[in-house]
Amino acid sequence: MKDILKYIKKNKLAYVSLYLLGILYFLAIFADFFAPYPYDIQHRDTPYHPPTQIHFIDKEGKFHLRPFVYGYKLEDPVFKIYSIDYQRKYLIRFFSKGEKHYILGIIPTDIHLFGVEYPGKIFLLGADHLGRDIFSRLLYGARVSLSIGLVGVLLSFTIGAVVGGISGYFGGKIDNILMRISEIIMSFPGFYLMLALRAVFPITLSSVQVYFLIIVILSFIGWAGLARIIRGMVLSIREQEFVLAAKSYGASSLRIILRHILPNTFSYLLIAATLSIPGYILGESALSLLGLGIQEPYASWGNMLSSARSISAISSYPWILAPGIAIFITILAFNLLGDALRDALDPKLRKML
């Protein structure tokens, strides 16, 4: 592990990516503190509010040490056109009091990182059709989107590694059956299989249920490819002498697979896991985008983008595309990190992935 960290430190891009991901996960965990508003608070009087500009210099050219925002006036309620009202000026407060929330789900507090004087509003990335703050929702949505990647990969890699391990170690009939099953799953057109599996369950599930359902669906599709590769690796590892040694002192097959063989595939698993997290994030986004994933009012990056499916909304209120940029940055970071890991751990693997 130390070697890996050392190598990553040398590779600047990977180092930056690691930091970036750290920050993103940190923001997601403490979303209720960093977000100025809760995810479900609607400002019905300001739908599609454009991103609020933050000023240091007021209209008369006077500099203020404390940043402030101007009020916005809804000029055209049909096309949601706003104009800046220079008469109303609201100071930005740091560590300001806002809605009550629980940090980490336990510590009750009403302090948010920043907020703005009442009755001013601050929408760093604009507001959506119900006047909900996109920036806040982005932070809350990160919880779903970022964790689905991790949990999904964890689940499917556990299944994939164990199935691949058993298949490669025992060979014969078990191998044959397991590999035929994985072949069938891999042969499905992935997107259709995802839709069909989603349709097995009612559309109206609670968001927690949907969250786990998505993980299960994505893992169900994802384990097969991994199992095949692990099987190939196990086939060669099981011929090595330390396996024979373990057998000779009477270790059980399960113990040999879990304790002796699979750890040898660890570096491959780590690389493959890093590089497949984006796939899970995309899978969640795609399902939520089509309205089959996380349901309103809960936020995920995918369902936030679903309002962008109307072309008129994209053209008039382009800030609703912000979650797409968040997805892009996250995936880029994971890709860069995975690439660096691959170079660090095993240059030979370059071809296999």
Add this chain to the structure above:
Amino acid sequence: MIPLIIGITFISFIIIQLAPGSYLDQLKMNPQISKETIKKLEEAYGLDKPLLVQYFMWLVNALRFDLGYSFSYHVPVTQLIWERIGNTLFLSITSAVIAWFLAIPLGIWAALKPNSIIDKFIQLFSFTFMSIPNFFLAFLLLFVAVKTGAFPTGGAVSPDYEQMSFWEKLGDRLWHVSLPAFVLGISSLAGLVRLVRSTMIESLNSEYVLFARAKGLPEREVIFKHALKNALNPFITLLGFEIASLLSGAALIEIIVNWPGMGMLMLDAVLSQDLYLVMGGLYIGAIMLIIGNLIADILLAKLDPRVRQREIEGVLR
């Protein structure tokens, strides 16, 4: 191959049966439809028989490409899929052509001068577009399309398509396909370029290339006849996958840009539990996969004498 088709179709059959309710349940809610009608419908579609019998009835017909009737459209599934498949294939083949025809020269170019500015640029490009979710890219391009009006924002043809001459029709289709094809093409181009580059670098550093150079062959011949030809194998396999994903690979983008292809059809079918339509889609998808693998295998054997050798030995043994 045959067990694979049976496995795929059987699992999809089970999955759809697992889904709560069926299409007929929606009809039962309708007070205007009498119980007798529903009974008749059940018999007509064979829904009153046990599951396994239903499946085998479907399978026997499917082998003759009779995929049953769609509940919601009341027309044969084959006909529905046939109407949409052309659009989907047009879109995915166009995007595949964009991706492959750009990826190979760009990848070779990058591989010839590793770490040069061009190489860095190509790498940056491929990393960026590999990481942009393609639905997001589609949104961005739709935004540009609406703002500039340079591209149509939905559909496969203009409303006055029927009145056009042949060349205008062709132009109209290309104009409409450009946006989704660009999105799909550029996403797969990004991944392909990286692969072409790395296999070419490996091939260029190998001893047979060194030997070819030592022999004094012109550089052109070294690159195309020796290095490229030996680097081709993984791409043939990829080409097989590409053929397999021609039908389903574009589904999400089709739905987003309102392309009248298989994607939208399948989404609706899954949501309305249109059993035979979903089955038909998965069945044709699986057949495409098998055709793709078959073509890849044949091409591999044709290009690589080592593969041929292995096959012959396999038969003899």
